[in-house]
Amino acid sequence: MLDKPSRLFGRDTEWQELADFAGSSSKGATLGLVYGRRRQGKTLMLELLAQETGGLIFAATQQTEAQNLADLGAAYARHLGLRRPVSFADWREGLDELLRLGEQRAVPVIIDEFPYLVSATPALPSYLQQALNPTGYAKEHTRTRLILCGSALTTMAQLLGGGAPLRGRAVLELVVRPFGFRDASAFWGLSEDPELAFRVNALVGGTPAYLEMSGGSGPAGIDDFDRWVRRRLLNPGSAMFREGGLLLREEPSISDPTSYAAVLAAISAGNHRRSEIAAALGRPVSALGYLLAALQSIGLVEYMEDALRQKRSVYKITEPIVRLHQLIIQRREPELVAGRAARVWDANADTVASKIYGPHFEDLAREWCFLHATSDTLGGYASAVRPSELSCRAHRQGHELDIVVSETNASAPDRIIAIGEAKGTLSPMDVAQLQRLEHLRALLPDAQVEAPPKLLLFARAGFSDELVRAARGRADVELVDLYRLYAGD
Numbered sequence: 001m002l003d004k005p006s007r008l009f010g011r012d013t014e015w016q017e018l019a020d021f022a023g024s025s026s027k028g029a030t031l032g033l034v035y036g037r038r039r040q041g042k043t044l045m046l047e048l049l050a051q052e053t054g055g056l057i058f059a060a061t062q063q064t065e066a067q068n069l070a071d072l073g074a075a076y077a078r079h080l081g082l083r084r085p086v087s088f089a090d091w092r093e094g095l096d097e098l099l100r101l102g103e104q105r106a107v108p109v110i111i112d113e114f115p116y117l118v119s120a121t122p123a124l125p126s127y128l129q130q131a132l133n134p135t136g137y138a139k140e141h142t143r144t145r146l147i148l149c150g151s152a153l154t155t156m157a158q159l160l161g162g163g164a165p166l167r168g169r170a171v172l173e174l175v176v177r178p179f180g181f182r183d184a185s186a187f188w189g190l191s192e193d194p195e196l197a198f199r200v201n202a203l204v205g206g207t208p209a210y211l212e213m214s215g216g217s218g219p220a221g222i223d224d225f226d227r228w229v230r231r232r233l234l235n236p237g238s239a240m241f242r243e244g245g246l247l248l249r250e251e252p253s254i255s256d257p258t259s260y261a262a263v264l265a266a267i268s269a270g271n272h273r274r275s276e277i278a279a280a281l282g283r284p285v286s287a288l289g290y291l292l293a294a295l296q297s298i299g300l301v302e303y304m305e306d307a308l309r310q311k312r313s314v315y316k317i318t319e320p321i322v323r324l325h326q327l328i329i330q331r332r333e334p335e336l337v338a339g340r341a342a343r344v345w346d347a348n349a350d351t352v353a354s355k356i357y358g359p360h361f362e363d364l365a366r367e368w369c370f371l372h373a374t375s376d377t378l379g380g381y382a383s384a385v386r387p388s389e390l391s392c393r394a395h396r397q398g399h400e401l402d403i404v405v406s407e408t409n410a411s412a413p414d415r416i417i418a419i420g421e422a423k424g425t426l427s428p429m430d431v432a433q434l435q436r437l438e439h440l441r442a443l444l445p446d447a448q449v450e451a452p453p454k455l456l457l458f459a460r461a462g463f464s465d466e467l468v469r470a471a472r473g474r475a476d477v478e479l480v481d482l483y484r485l486y487a488g489d
Contacts, residue, residue, distance in 0.1 A: 005048045009208070010183045011041065014176060018049050021172045022108040022145045029099050029138035031128070032172030034149040035156035037299055037319075038250065039209030040176045042149055046110050055108035055145075056101060060116040068117055069094060091124055095131045102144030109144055115152035115252065129165040147172075153298045154253035177299075178319075179206030180371065181364050185486060187211065188218045194482035196222055198460065202360040203233060204240070205320040213239040230341040233324065241336075244325020251298045261326075263291050264317065267301065268326040270355060272314035307386040307404035307416075308445065314387065320360065327355055353425065357460070361424030362387075362402050364485060365458040369405050369420070374489045377478055379454040380417035383408035390443045399440055403456060416444060418478075420456030429459035431467045434477065452476060458485065 002019035004012065021032050036042055043059070050057040056079040060068050072094055074085040079101075088094035098109050111117070118124050128146075131138055138144060150156045159166050160173065179187055181197075184206035190197035200218050204210045211218070215238075219228035233240050248257050248264070266280040274292070278285040292315060295301035300319055306312040317323045328351065329336065332344045366385045375381050384406045389398045403420030421437050423429050437455045444453070457463070457471075458480045471477040480488075 002052055005052065008041075008045060008048055009187055010179060011045060011176075014045065014174060015049075017172065017174050018045070018147075021147075022049060022053050022055065023106060024145065025106065025143075027143065028140065029102060029132060029142045029144040029146060030172075031132060031166065031170045032145065032147045032174065033156060033159060033170050034147055034172075034174045034176065035151065035153060036176035037153065037178075037207075037247070038151040039207050039213075040178060041208045042151070042176050043112055045176070046112060046147065046149055049108060050110055053108055055110060056098070057110040057112060059112040060114065062116050063120070065091070065117075065120045068120060072098075091121055091127050092131070095127055096137075099131055099138035099142055099144045099146065102138075102142040106143040106145060108147055110147045110149060112149045113151070114148040115150040115155040118155060119252070125159055125165040129169065132169055151250075152252050154251070154294075157297065179208065180367060181206065182372070182486060190218055191486070193221070194486040195460075196225060197486060198361070198364070198482060199225055199357070201320070201364075202357050203229065203320055203324050207319075207321075210240065210243075210321070213243070226342075226345060230345055234329065234336050234341040234345060236337050240321070241329065242325075244319075244321040244323075244329060247300060247319060247322060248298075253298065254294065260291055260295060263288070263295060264300065264322055265326045265330075267315055267317055268323045268355065272316060273312070274315070277315065304386055307384070307388040307401075307406060309389060312389055316359070316363070320356070323356060327351055358424040361458070361460050362422040365420060365422040365456075365480070366403055368458075368480070368485050369403060369418070369456070372489050377454075377489060378405055378418045378456075379451075379476075380405075380407040380415075382406075382417075383414070390440055392439075392443055399436075399443070401440055403458075405453075405456075416453045418454040418456050419444070420458060422458040424460045426461050428461050428464045429457055429467060430464040431470050433457060434467060434470055454478060456480060 002023055004015045008015060024030065034042055034046065047057055049055065056075065058072050058075040069088050069091065073088050076097065077085045101107050101109055133139065158164060160170055161167065181201050184201050185191050185197035187208060188200060188211055190200060196219060214232040219225040232238050235241060248254055248260055254260055262281055263277060266277045271277045271280045274285055274288055278288055292301060296303055300322055302316050302318045304314050304316060328344065328348050335344050369378065369385045370382050382405050386404055388401045388404045390401055392399050401419055402422045404416060405418040406414045407417045408414050419437065419441060421433050423433065434455065434457060441453060441455065455477045460482055462481045463479055471479050
């Protein structure tokens with residue numbers, strides 16, 4: 001058992017996966033992939049793994065094949081304690097020597113930023129395929145645990161794609177994602193103030209590096225929040241100022257960012273369905289397929305199926321800093337560069353409330369249902385948590401439903417166990433929201449309802465006294481405020 005270093009915050013599951021892979025007693029060299037967007041802490045985690053296990057880590061850079069081979073030889077020599085760098089004639093020789101490091105014991109050999117190497121040497125995955133041949137020396141005589149790491153998501157995912165040389169060769173494929181909202185709150189030191197934690201998370205999300213890029217600390221309190229936003233997010237001198245635009249441009253698979261940025265802007269503005277996005281861009285729906293697919297593949301957009309209606313699925317922004325960039329920073333950049341951050345932030349208060357805080361609160365409510373709520377709270381186990389829209393003859397319109405919690409059973413059709421409403425405004429939720437949710441429950445299709453689903457009411461600003469009294473004693477109603485969202489189940 002390899003204990004996680006105290007320096008590594010969170011990442012318990014990721015560390016356990018890496019520790020199990022690195023320490024496996026199975027015979028033969030094995031291959032693992034670790035990837036995720038930049039600034040998620042992948043390199044730190046792998047450096048700590050190498051330190052704890054006595055493994056080798058080599059970080060590639062954007063340079064020629066010969067230069068990277070020379071750097072690899074230097075890293076290899078340092079690992080062995082040699083006084084002079086080792087010179088590898090080519091990548092075949094280099095890979096063979098790296099894989100021999102596990103002749104005596106299981107040892108991780110980590111190549112960071114592997115896509116840089118593939119860019120300079122496209123045949124490298126094929127060389128690895130040959131080196132890991134089932135009857136080759138590495139498989140017969142070593143226990144090297146080779147880990148390839150990268151931030152170019154498309155390149156890394158394609159390494160194991162259909163027809164790729166390394167298809168079927170990896171035993172570990174670990175995707176490192178941003179912290180969930182609870183871990184992010186603790187990481188920023190905001191666990192004692194859920195409202196402040198929510199606001200920060202709605203603007204910068206859960207990427208670990210953003211704490212350091214924001215000056216090493218979050219706002220001191222609610223009274224300091226606006227000043228912190230102006231100083232750390234809307235200030236052209238801050239490292240965070242252009243981050244929301246750079247996430248798109250630093251992905252090698254995105255050759256022309258303009259069209260993709262336009263899609264991000266449309267979704268950020270509240271156009272979540274494919275037809276709405278197309279209308280906002282003035283393009284036919286058929287022209288969006290490759291744009292949306294690419295944005296999904298690099299983790300900036302998520303596709304959410306409608307829980308009840310086919311062809312009514314929606315797209316949402318997954319990275320809050322992208323949403324902030326598209327809604328405010330990019331649109332008002334000349335004013336921000338001129339030092340008018342306070343005026344810009346105040347003038348966009350309604351946009352922040354409706355386009356940022358509102359959607360983000362709904363996202364956190366769904367995440368809470370899926371990851372944190374107990375079966376007693378939900379009336380079952382959450383297999384999926386999605387939004388939907390219900391047709392209503394009485395009102396002659398569709399009603400949006402923020403949360404539909406479904407449970408999947410092997411021997412029966414999926415069933416709806418709970419539905420919910422999430423209100424991210426600064427006014428308390430009142431009894432009218434409970435009545436609306438009761439009305440929507442009556443509209444659910446009978447085929448997917450065995451027993452009346454529970455009613456979940458999420459309110460950023462809490463609940464009116466009347467609603468609290470109405471919910472008291474009702475086993476089918478759950479009230480979830482920010483404190484319960486961040487600390488309860």
